[in-house]
Amino acid sequence: QTVVTQEPSLTVSPGGTVTLTCASSTGAVTSGFHPNWFQQKPGQAPRSLIYDTSNKQSWTPARLSGSLLGGKAALTLLGVQPEDEAEYYCLLWYGGVWVFGGGTKLTVL
Amino acid sequence: EVQLVESGGGLVQPGGSLRLSCAASGFTFSTYWMHWVRQAPGKGLVWVSHVNNDEERITYADSVKGRFTISRDNAKNTLYLEMNSLRAEDTAVYYCARGGRVTGTSWTIDYWGRGTLVTVSS
Numbered sequence: 001q002t003v004v005t006q007e008p009s010l011t012v013s014p015g016g017t018v019t020l021t022c023a024s025s026t027g028a029v030t031s032g033f034h035p036n037w038f039q040q041k042p043g044q045a046p047r048s049l050i051y052d053t054s055n056k057q058s059w060t061p062a063r064l065s066g067s068l069l070g071g072k073a074a075l076t077l078l079g080v081q082p083e084d085e086a087e088y089y090c091l092l093w094y095g096g097v098w099v100f101g102g103g104t105k106l107t108v109l
Numbered sequence: 110e111v112q113l114v115e116s117g118g119g120l121v122q123p124g125g126s127l128r129l130s131c132a133a134s135g136f137t138f139s140t141y142w143m144h145w146v147r148q149a150p151g152k153g154l155v156w157v158s159h160v161n162n163d164e165e166r167i168t169y170a171d172s173v174k175g176r177f178t179i180s181r182d183n184a185k186n187t188l189y190l191e192m193n194s195l196r197a198e199d200t201a202v203y204y205c206a207r208g209g210r211v212t213g214t215s216w217t218i219d220y221w222g223r224g225t226l227v228t229v230s231s
Contacts, residue, residue: 034216038154045204045224046146046154051217089154093216096168098144098156 002026004092004101011107012080020104021072022090028071029092035073036091037066040103046089050075082108111135111220113205118225125195125229131188131205131222139183142208144218145190147201147227157203158190162211173199195229202226 003025012018022035029035037050048057050066053073063078073090085108090101117129131143145157158169158179167179178191188205202224209215 036216036218038218040154045221047221048217048219051215051219055215055217057217057219087153091154091156091218097170098159098218100146100154100156103153 002094002099004090004099006088006090006101006104008102009105009107011109012077014080014082014108016080017076017078018080018106019069020075020077020088020090020106021069022074022092022101023072024092026094029068029073031068033073033092033094035066035068037073037075038089038091040087040089041085049088077106080108084108111207113207113220113222115203115205115222115225118203118227120228120230121195122231123196123229126191126193127195127227129190129192129203129205129225129227131190133186133188133205133207136207138181138186140210140212142211143179143181143188144206144208145179145188146204146206146218146221147199148204148224149198149201152201155201159208160188192227195227197229200227200229 005023038046040046049060054066067074088104112134114132144159160167160179176194180189204224205222206218207220209217
């Protein structure tokens with residue numbers, strides 16, 4: 001049973017910087033897992049932010065970036081805005097199936 | 110403008126069946142991977158299944174394997190999910206989502222529908 005683990009919750013102050021991570025129970029996350037990141041606000045469908053580790057969708061704010069960090073996939077938000085408060089999910093490819101992480105609830109306070 | 114509109118959700122008894130549809134528009138449907146993702150009430154996202162352009166490559170999450178069938182009709186720009194032997198734990202909003210181009214190199218799931226709610230209860 002493959003498990004993808006994210007921080008359950010994080011809190012950041014407006015204007016601050018926060019990094020969300022995504023770990024695999026199988027070992028280090030590499031580019032071959034094709035990490036994707038999604039944002040979901042209450043009552044809305046998910047919205048794609050990052051694909052293939054660090055590629056941004058056309059609508060992704062420049063202050064968001066994806067990377068690999070210490071064997072995990074990472075999503076960094078710079079200059080956090082109140083509208084960044086949301087649930088964030090990572091998604092990893094396991095050579096046949098995709099698996100979502102459990103999500104990180106980001107609070108801007 | 111890319112649009113994905115799911116339909117077919119509703120209330121079904123345990124052991125019953127349901128067929129979801131996803132009408133796609135605004136892009137060349139026949140050239141993209143397509144996915145189903147679900148979300149139980151108050152819970153996280155769960156990837157369910159995907160299909161390539163000609164249905165030659167299809168995979169499922171273990172939780173639905175043998176019970177759910179994904180298919181597509183490129184002439185009708187429509188994606189389907191046939192769900193059989195439904196259980197209470199299948200209760201969720203089911204989202205249709207667009208993947209990358211079949212001939213491309215982007216491993217993305219970029220556009221999502223608004224979802225359709227499936228409730229399995231007696």
